[in-house]
Amino acid sequence: MDTNLKLLLHQSGCKNSAQVTALSGGCIGRSFRVESESGELFFYKTHPTPPGGLFAAEAAGLQALDQPCVIRVPKVCAYNDQGLLLEYLPPDLPSDNYWLQLGEQLAALHSAKVPCFGFHHDSYCGTTRQPNPRSSDGHQFFSDQRLLFQARMAYNNELMSAEDIVCIERICKNLKELVPTQSPSLIHGDLWIGNQLCHQQKPVLIDPAAHWGWAEAELAMTKLFGGFPEIFYDAYSSNFVLEKNWKERLPIYNLYHLMNHLNLFGQSYLEEIRSTIKRY
Secondary structure, three states, X not given: OOHHHHHHHHHOOOOOOXXXXXXXXXXXXXXXXXXXXXXXXEEEEEOOOOOOOHHHHHHHHHHHHHOOOOOEOOOEEEEEOOEEEEEOOOOOOOOHHHHHXXXXXXXXXXXXXXXXXXXXXXXXXXXXXXXXXXXXXXXXXXXXXXXXXXXXXXXXOOOOOHHHHHHHHHHHHOHHHHOOOOOOEEEXXXXXXXXXEEEOOEEEEOOOOOEEEOHHHHXXXXXXXXOOOHHHHHHHHOOOOOOOOHHHHHHHHHHHHHHHHHHHHOHHHHHHHHHHHHOO
């Protein structure tokens, strides 16, 4: 058994030996199902070269999402610089009612009052640091800490051209005309279809990049890689007031995630980025 896993199990109060099974899925790091001799089930994730504070940030994000008590997240059992130990929640196949629940519960999460944009600390989206300085200006926050942060990283990595950066800067300059003023919400931050699961017919959020941001940006990410069933969006919009024409703004928000994927995984995302920035 992994030495670090033994350490985290001990910290969580589990002193028995355990059976460890590698799990498939996930494009960053490795994950395992762990069953102790007494029958306790854990989910263990690790990374061969984690950036500093990766697992602490994820643990804090899960705990923040859990605090409003409106949607379930896995319980944090233990963590350190090398890994994270969570309760294991076996997934089920969702019924139609599941997506209705997820829409209602995500709307409730976004309705919880938060003080500003930003967060208590920086978080991670994948293994990319996500700066979260506190700000009262959502446009400035999204411009500086999301779009320009990723664009400049991509330029420094020789993944985007100087012309691309000029286009991103133009969008940021015009952001107040493109995106209406919105209050900050506590958001998951990386909510594509792979970062939710159905456990006992109840929604569970996993792998957060939690922070205080725009709720519309959260919905944009749900559309990026296949999207959720329409019943989810109907349930959400029945419980959270969205600004007019919100769907038209989704590509702007998703520029952040597309550039993050460009920085993490390479050039295959560049064509969609360029197609988007030409629209604005």
